[in-house]
Amino acid sequence: MSQALTRMMAIAGKEFRQLRRDRLSFGMIVGIPLLQMILFGYAINLDVRHLSAGVVDYADTWLSRNRVAAAVATQVIDLTHRAASPAELEILLRRGEIAVGIYIPPDFDRRIRERERSAAQLLIDGSDPTIEGIARQLTQLPVAQRAGANTVSGSAPVFAVRTYYNPERRSAVQIVPGLIGVILNLTMVLFTAIAIVRERERGNLELLITTPVRTPELMIGKIAPYILIGLVQVTLILLAGAWWFGVPIRGSVTHLYAAALLFIAANLALGLLISTLAKTQFQAMQLTFFVFLPSLLLSGFMFPFAGMPSIAQSIAEIFPLTHFMRLVRGILLRGADLGELVSEMYALSAFFLIMMTLAILRFRKRLD
C-alpha cells in the first residue's frame, strides 16, 4: 500500500515538475481564464421559450386566470408549479425549479381597473441572463377583454417585474460564474488528455508500463496535480470576477469549492478516457473539442437551457458543465446551498465514476 502511494506521489511530483518547466502550458493555466473572462465578459441574449413557471393566484377571478392563460399561450412559460404563497415561489426560484414566478394579489381586478399601480408581479431568476430578458416580454401582453364588459385603456403594465439575485441586471454578473465552468471544462479535459498522450508520443509510456506502476496509480498520479491547478483557476476567476465585474459570492465559498472539486474530477476523468482513445496530441485536442463544443452550447452557458428542444436538453444532462452551471449560478448568485442542489452533485459524481472506470478499463499496460 505504501509502495502504491510512493509510486503515485512519484508520478504526481514528476508531472508537476514538468508542468512548471513547460512555460507555455504554465502560461495557459493563468492566461486562458483571464483571456476568456475578457472575451466572454459580454452577454448574448436569445429567444427563450418554455421557461418553467410557478404561480400564486390570490385573486382567483376570471380576469386573473385569463391573465395567466395568456402568458402561457405565448409559450414563453410553462406553468409547472402552483404555490401557496409568494414565499414558496421564492423557494422554488432559488432551487432552480422555476425560472419565473407569477404573483397575483387578492385585489388584482381592482388594480387592473384603477391602473394606478401594476396589477401583478413577475419574479424572475436573474442569474440566467437570457431568462430574465425574455420574461420581460410577458409584461408587454395586452390586458384581456371580456366581451361586453367595460374595459380599461392606456398602457400601464399589468405586471411589475422584480428581478431576483441580480437586481441591476448586469450581464457580466451572469456570465462570470458560468465562465468558471467553461474554463475548467476546457483546460482540465485538455491538460489530462494531453498529459498521457504526450507520454505515449514521446515514448515514455513504453518504459513506464514495464515498471511496477499500476494503471490506477498512474491515472491518479497523473490527474492529482491538475486538481490543484483547477482550484487555482477557480480562485483566479472568482477574484478577477469580483475585482473587474463585481460578481458577488452570495452562497458559501466552501460549497462552491466542493462543487468545483467534483466538477474538476469529472473533467479529468473524461480527459483520461480521451487519452486512451487518442494516439497523438493532435487527436487528443480534436476529441476534446468534439466534446467541449456541444457541452458549451447545450449547458445553458451560451443559450438558455429552457429554450432548447427537449432532446437537446436530455443530451445536455449528460455533460458535467450543464450541472456545474446550475451549481455555480445557484451558489454564487442565488445564495443556494449544496443541499438544495444535491441532484446536480449526484449527476457529477456519476459522470466521474463512469468515466474513471471506462478509462481504467480501456487503458492497457500494453502497446497494442
Add this chain to the structure above:
Amino acid sequence: MSGQYAIESHNLTRRFGTVTAVDHVSLKIPRAQIYGFLGPNGSGKSTTIRMLCGLLQPSEGTAQVLHHQVPRDAEKLRHKLGYMTQRFSLYEDLTVRENLKFIADVYALPAARRKHRIDAVLSRYRLDDRANQRAGYLSGGQRQRLALAAAILHEPELLLLDEPTSAVDPQSRRDFWESLFELVDAGATILVSTHYMDEAERCHRLAILDDGQVVAEGTPKELIDTIDATVLEIEATDLRRARRVLDSHPFVKSVAQLGSRLHALLDQDTTEPISRIHSAFDQAGIEAKIEAATATLEDVFVAATTFARA
C-alpha cells in the same frame, strides 16, 4: 530461482496486419549470460523484445520469462526486469538525477538504498558531472548511458536492452560492455539487440534474425565454425572488373570490397573453388591472387541473411 533458462519461447509470432514481424521464434536463453539478437532493420528484434516484456500480445506461440508466462503474468515480472527501449524513453525535461529518482520511486526502492544506488550508477556511467543537467540536453551516447543506468537501478535479474549502444562512440562502447559483463558476473541475464558485429562477437550466444525468423543460433565460435559458405580473399589488378566477373557466377553468393581486396562468399558445395575462380579470371584476362580465408561473424551474418533469401 532455479532453472537453466531465463527465457524460453516457443513459436513466438507477431503479425501487424499483413506483416509478420516475428515469425515462429523459438529460443532458449541461458541464465547469467549475454544473449545477442543480431539482425538488419525490420527483422523483428524490437518486436520480440516487446513481447518478452509483456508490452505486445503475441499473435501465436508462448514465452516464459523467468518462469512466468507472458503477457499473462507480466505484472509479476516487473521488479525482476529492466528494459532499455530502443528510443530514449526517460523524461527530457527532467534532469539526470530527477529521472533516476523518479525511476527509483516507481520501483519503490527504500530511501537508504535509493540514494546509494543513484550515486552508484551515476558514477559507474560517468554521469556525476551531468547529474543536474536536463536529459534532453545530453548527447546521444550520454542518454544511452543514462537509460542503462535507469534500467539497472533496481538491480533486475533480467535486462532487456534494445540497441543500447547505437549512438555510443567505440571507446564508450567498450566501457558499456565492461559494465554489462560486471552485471552478468553479479548474476544477471542480459538480452541485447544490435547491428554491430563487434558487439555480437562479445555475446555468449546469439541469434541472427532475418525477416522475423531465427536464421542462425549459437555461440559466435560455433556460428563461424559451421558457416554455410566458403570464404575467399582476392587481390587483383582491376578490382572493379574482377568483381563483375565474380558477380556473374551463380556459385558466388556475395562479394564485398575491403580496401584493395575482395572478400567473397561462395556456395558451400562449390568444388575446387580457387581453381574455378582462377580460370574465370584467366578467361577475362585478370591477374589475381586468391586464397582461402577464415570466416568472420559478418560472413556468418551475410550468409545467414542473404543466402537463405536467394
